[in-house]
Amino acid sequence: MQALANAIGFMAEERKRKRKTYLLDPLVLEKISELARQDGRSENQFVERLLFKTAKDAGLIPDSEELLGETRGGGRS
Numbered sequence: 001m002q003a004l005a006n007a008i009g010f011m012a013e014e015r016k017r018k019r020k021t022y023l024l025d026p027l028v029l030e031k032i033s034e035l036a037r038q039d040g041r042s043e044n045q046f047v048e049r050l051l052f053k054t055a056k057d058a059g060l061i062p063d064s065e066e067l068l069g070e071t072r073g074g075g076r077s
Helices: 002-007 026-039 043-057
Strands: none
Touching (some): 026 043
């Protein structure tokens, strides 16, 4: 399949997570922690899903795009 993609000049860009630092109000951080716990997710997963959905709802991310899956390797679920 990759050979076919290369043959027609199409190369899908591989998405990888990147680190970014934000300064947030401690109250917001506390509530993110509570909401993530209620949702059964890590704070990072919770924030990523929230921002992804917000950007998708705003039409900034195509409907065909999905969140990145687990990228740490191993048998985590």
